[in-house]
Amino acid sequence: MTFIDFRSDTVTKPTEEMRQAMFTAEVGDDVYGEDPTINRLEALAAKILGKEDALFVTSGTQGNQVAVLTHCRSGDEVILEAESHIFLYEGGASSALAGVQTRPIPGIKGALDPLDVKKAIRGDDIHYPYSGLICLENTHNKAGGKVVPLQTMKEIYEIAREKEVPVHLDGARLFNAAVALGVPVSELTKYVDTVQVCLSKGLSAPVGSILAGSKLFIKEARKWRKRLGGGLRQAGVIAAPGIIALEKMVDRLAEDHTNARLLAEGLDTIPKLSVSVEDVETNIILCDIKQTGLSNDQFLNQLKDQGILAVPFDDGIIRFVTHREVTSDMVHTAVQSIKQMI
Ligand SMILES: *Cc1c(COP(=O)(O)O)cnc(C)c1O
Numbered sequence: 001m002t003f004i005d006f007r008s009d010t011v012t013k014p015t016e017e018m019r020q021a022m023f024t025a026e027v028g029d030d031v032y033g034e035d036p037t038i039n040r041l042e043a044l045a046a047k048i049l050g051k052e053d054a055l056f057v058t059s060g061t062q063g064n065q066v067a068v069l070t071h072c073r074s075g076d077e078v079i080l081e082a083e084s085h086i087f088l089y090e091g092g093a094s095s096a097l098a099g100v101q102t103r104p105i106p107g108i109k110g111a112l113d114p115l116d117v118k119k120a121i122r123g124d125d126i127h128y129p130y131s132g133l134i135c136l137e138n139t140h141n142k143a144g145g146k147v148v149p150l151q152t153m154k155e156i157y158e159i160a161r162e163k164e165v166p167v168h169l170d171g172a173r174l175f176n177a178a179v180a181l182g183v184p185v186s187e188l189t190k191y192v193d194t195v196q197v198c199l200s201k202g203l204s205a206p207v208g209s210i211l212a213g214s215k216l217f218i219k220e221a222r223k224w225r226k227r228l229g230g231g232l233r234q235a236g237v238i239a240a241p242g243i244i245a246l247e248k249m250v251d252r253l254a255e256d257h258t259n260a261r262l263l264a265e266g267l268d269t270i271p272k273l274s275v276s277v278e279d280v281e282t283n284i285i286l287c288d289i290k291q292t293g294l295s296n297d298q299f300l301n302q303l304k305d306q307g308i309l310a311v312p313f314d315d316g317i318i319r320f321v322t323h324r325e326v327t328s329d330m331v332h333t334a335v336q337s338i339k340q341m342i
Pocket residue numbers: 058059060061062064085086137139140141170172173198200209
């Protein structure tokens with residue numbers, strides 16, 4: 001059985017062109033800085049992200065955690081959104097590895113209120129931890145791929161600069177935000193000091209993320225990556241598809257957004273399902289299944305029997321993600337199958 005796989009955009013496989021690029025990639029020892037393909041990817045990523053330098057890391061989680069480690073000292077406090085990926089889904093890494101404490105602040109549809117951030121920044125008092133870092137997430141996964149508005153990012157950055165607290169952006173799906181807003185990605189990254197973007201999600205590369213920031217920051221981040229065992233050797237074979245991801249796979253994300261809308265509208269026509277269609281801004285759909293009377297597991301098992309995969313996200317909430325390997329025909333097929341199923 002071939003599945004229509006809505007679990008995540010991480011399931012996208014490398015394109016033929018990516019596989020060819022892997023096969024023919026020029027390589028060297030990247031720990032010595034001698035892998036030309038890695039060097040090309042890092043230079044390209046820095047340019048696109050509007051930062052001085054960039055570092056290839058093995059995953060989004062590694063990129064975010066290297067950022068926390070580089071920005072903070074043990075005992076610092078990290079201000080972040082209460083349902084952010086760094087807080088919810090990275091295995092407690094920032095406390096386990098960096099020894100920081102997190103200060104989760106509930107946002108609205110993934111966006112922190114700048115005034116809440118301002119209030120959360122610690123003053124000079126012997127009782128307090130230092131405010132070491134502010135983390136933003138755009139698009140926001142748990143909020144359903146919501147775009148954090150540019151204005152919000154700008155206001156938070158102004159507050160952070162005044163208080164001299166660095167800002168890191170978890171931009172695992174930042175290109176989706178840029179495409180949805182119709183702006184170059186550098187318009188978003190100009191309001192943060194450092195950023196992590198995933199090459200392995202909608203952009204379809206098989207492995208890896210980019211961490212970008214100032215030259216000095218990346219020098220120190222490179223050391224943290226090495227300490228974590230992330231210093232790779234002939235890594236050009238995995239950097240080559242990353243270059244194609246950045247050069248050729250960004251614009252097509254608009255198709256994923258169109259398909260997400262289509263799926264959201266289709267699911268919302270099914271009486272026992274509910275989707276807030278206007279909240280679908282990028283490639284993530286949150287579907288409320290409570291009216292079906294089925295548990296998440298029951299619903300997902302029935303879905304699987306129909307050849308459709310998705311993931312549980314919350315109590316009675318199922319997440320569907322569109323990506324390069326889901327066509328509009330598949331979306332129509334899925335909606336018809338689900339309609340008949342319940
Ligand atoms: C996927 C994701 C990550 C982590 O990326 P991995 O490569 O899976 O470690 C971080 N942040 C957000 C918002 C994500 O969606």
